[in-house]
Amino acid sequence: MVRQQMLIRPGDAVLDDAKKFIDEFYASIEKFGSAEHLNRWSEIKTQIEESDGYIMKTEELKYGATVAWRNAPRCPGRIQWKKLQVFDSRHVGTAQGMFEAMCTHLQYATNGGILRSAITVFPPRQKGRCDFRVWNSTMIGYACYKQPDGTLLGDPFNLELTQAAQKLGWAGKGTRQDILPLIVQAGDGEAHFFDIPEDLVLQVPLRHPKYEKFTDLGYKWFALPGVSCLKLDCGGLEFSAIPFSGWYSDSEIGSRDLGDKHRFNLAPVMAGIMGLNTETNESNWRDLAVSELVVAVAHSFREAKITIVDHQTACETFIEHFKSEHEERGGCPTDWVWVNPPGSFTTPVYHQEVLFYWIKPLYDYQDQPWKTYNFGKHFRGTLEKREIDYLKRFRHMARAALFAQRMFMKAYANRTKAMILYATETGKSLGFAKQLAHVFSKAFKPEVMCMKDYDVAKMEFQDLILVVASTFGSGDPPDNGEKFYKSLKKRFVEQGNTPNIASDKPARLAARIQAQEGERNMRGPLVKLPSQRFEDPAQIVKSSDWLINVRFSCFALGSTVYKDYCAFGKALDALLGSLGAERIHRLECGDEMSGQEKTFKKWANDTFQAACEAFHIKLPTKAVVTIGTESVQEPVQSNMKLVSADASEGPHFTEYFSKSLGREVLPLKVTYNEVIAGSREAGPCTVQIRLSWQDLCLNNPVSFEPGDHLGILSENADEMVSKVIQKLNPIPSLEQTHRLMIQKEMLTIAGPRKEWVCYENLPPATVFDWFKKFLDITTPPTQSLLYDLATYATDPKEKEGLDMLSQDVGRYEQWKHSKWPTVLSFLEEFSLLSIPAEALIIKLPLMKPRFYSISSCLLSSPTCVDLTVGAVKFITEDGSSRNGLCSMYLNQATIGTTVNAFFRSEPRFHLPENPTVPIIMVGPGTGIAPFRSFWMHRAELMKVFSKGARKQLLCLGHCAPDIHKFGQHLGAAIFYGGYRTQELDLYREEKWKYHNMGAIELAATAYSREVVIEREFVQHKMMIDANARRIYELLDSHGGHIYVCGDFYMANDVKSVVVSIFQEYGNINADEAASAVENLINSGRYHEDIFGITVGARKTHLEYKRKARLMKDNAV
């Protein structure tokens, strides 16, 4: 291959290479031919046509740099090619910037002796500017001085470079092993030298385990081999400065660097120490002495615990790599002369036939820059040489003084990206993700993204991934985490795991991976998974290690009330680890029932420290993050203010919600709202509420299936809002539209600067609207809110009380569960607090949407949706009454009220595709809600089937089963319901109507509080012999599906009953029955739609109060 130096490639040549490269890149992420691929290519083509070049994306550059290593015919250590940290330093414009980037590289790669391979890529060759170059052939190297007597002192390999450095004004100490300065040229072409700070150069004193005299010679060698003279030829572009480092093989130092005649030439010295006869080759003295030099090197590095590989192992692993490359790519370009170590005849590589060729992307050679550098050109005017030397030395010293500060600024300019991925159902994880971004913004470039929007294909190019995810349903991912989870599981299967493991629910998947990887790896303070392989350079990087360059940590939100506690977060943690990513901090689980926020803050703090360590980010004292015990991110009072805004700036709420939730929120109108059980005035009551979109002009037609949910954005009651506002000091105007501003520290190259910016969580609105529509004032204040509000205490007693509650988890939990305080009752309890509006507004969490199962069917009601809502009302232990926010909002919504809502698909609770498959529905209380839509849908199907008119359904635009495929008869559909009393039986007449039509079969109803009837729950009805036998047969022999909807405790009890039924009627033991039910779950035939813990809340609260009391007692 002919290589041109310093010539800009013509556009055509760039185009050819770029096309090939970009095709390969998209093939590698399995997106070849995708719209993204085609768009990217047309973008590149346009750029090349305009400028003969183009700007590579970071992920493309990372791909190119790793593949170039894979293609390097002369590198025997390529087995590790996937594990390469790529520092993208294309933004660097000056020699100083290059030096700083290389210091970061040295620090990262040296890693205290546990070396990590890394490459730093500076800007590519470009028309109209000089090449960026590093003059040193290796980043760290020893100088060589020609002595007056003509002998050389130092490493003769670097004689010319040392002389070039001296010409630039560098003066070494003149010892045998002086570290050379880094000499670099940026786009202006001027060469600059920089001494490398001593603490960045790890050197190993060389000792021989047997020959002390060798030790006495006082030689040393540097730990990090970093090649810095090559260029990267990739995608048509030429990156002329790409310092690259890995680790040493013992023979490279022992035999080449120390042993060779034209290097330190220590073979005769060692032979002398060994007492060998150096007069004659027949004594084989050179081979023997070099062997002992290699022994000394290996011994010294191992003793100092510095990564090194012995040449035998290096050769063995190279052969392994060579073979796997042949299998995977049909070849492996290899330069036999280079990959064979000295004395290689005992290694397997010696006998290996190889082919030597170059393929791109490629690390290529280039001319030594000092040969063509005009040293004279940069001398200033008529200054004497002495003055010039002085000036240079002064400049050099000034640079050193500025170094630490510049490193700090550089850390901001060139920060590592931290991708924060969240999945949330009710918004907490998003809040935590934002707090995490705030913490990481001190040293990283954080980006918060919902898992549903994340492109998993490019995950391998990420440096750092932080996951914050909750668990929902019954141990399932939240809706917006589902796609991400599926993609990771797909990768997991592709790396050779059996698909049936991947079909497991999150809890079981996590447990199985944990068992595979070893319990040890998942725990411990700072654990290193097998994927963290830099400790063992000989280790093959398997193709399965897809995320080999990625570091991660996960925070899982959940509630210990649920059996599968934090299952989704645990599964993600296990999956990422098993896909090769390196866990920088162990998984932490935050329990909603106790101390979730506190656990999160500790995890955020610890993970930040761990990430700084992993990326060798040192913060100057001023920037050190102090995540207080309680306050991660809250701005302080002086950093926020309310400013008046024009009323026209006020938001269109629906649009605002759509934007902030990332879902299409619709302003639905209440057209019907009737009590169907109980009474609004007293006791529990359930309402049927109808919401219509008839009069709306919609962008997309509404579409949902039976089993889907409606998300409701509720509003706080006017009375409560007014009372809260009255407690603020000063009381703000209720009519005035405001914008909430916060002061943010912006980091500019000139240093940190403060700027007022609009608080992004709230649109401009009146204070009343913020409290009514956005802020959560009904959930008990968290400990961290109490901590923050304690600063506004004017009364010492109140301050003491708040400090105690915010710091003592036991007392706090007891306070919370016995009083279930709202923000209003809290302000009434601590009545002397003097809190300004902006402080409370900024510190309160945002209201979360509530979900309701859709209780109607689109086929019968194409312009509206019904909900069945049980109003939550309860009395706290201290006798106060409390209302559920959303259920009461809906309960009291009058006809014509606008309710902001969005549809949420729940495919896990959809009817079977084949309508002839039997179904069993268990839905006591409001758990009946989705089943109403099931039987309405079935009734519509029956009508259509009877007319044989599937076309009719299709023209309605709704999905309908294929009559020809499945026949025209519906399978059995048995419904189990349960209520407190017969009076509270929901949709009684309607159920019988559908029963009589044949759309459902009604099993006997359970009544739990009926005086004349024995107290029973649905589980009891299911256990009746005839029912149990039928359930067993439908599920076991007829491929039936079971659907359970409602309270969590009920769902658990039902599951236990189904297990018992399998045991009894299947004549199997308890374990076999449990695994039969597990199989139903995993095969998608056991469906649960869990409302949460609302109904059983009292039971839960009592349990937590008991725990809190215990905690308190223990503390005493």
Ligand SMILES: Cc1cc2nc3c(=O)[nH]c(=O)nc-3n(C[C@H](O)[C@H](O)[C@H](O)COP(=O)(O)OP(=O)(O)OC[C@H]3O[C@@H](n4cnc5c(N)ncnc54)[C@H](O)[C@@H]3O)c2cc1C
């Ligand atoms: C997927 C899904 C589907 C759902 N479908 C329906 C449905 O179809 N119909 C329906 O009615 N609900 C349904 N729910 C429940 C619904 O979303 C709400 O959780 C419920 O209406 C309560 O919300 P709220 O805003 O009124 O109460 P919140 O303001 O959220 O207050 C409820 C709080 O009060 C506490 N609490 C409740 N009862 C008591 C008590 N007795 N003692 C002490 N504390 C108590 C709870 O712990 C809880 O924290 C569903 C939930 C989910 C997740």
Ligand SMILES: Cc1cc2nc3c(=O)[nH]c(=O)nc-3n(C[C@H](O)[C@H](O)[C@H](O)COP(=O)(O)O)c2cc1C
């Ligand atoms: C309907 C429902 C089901 C839930 N299921 C689980 C579960 O199976 N396991 C668990 O640990 N937590 C479960 N939780 C608790 C949530 O994970 C917890 O509330 C979390 O803090 C919510 O975070 P988010 O707002 O980011 O979604 C459930 C909560 C609800 C409301």
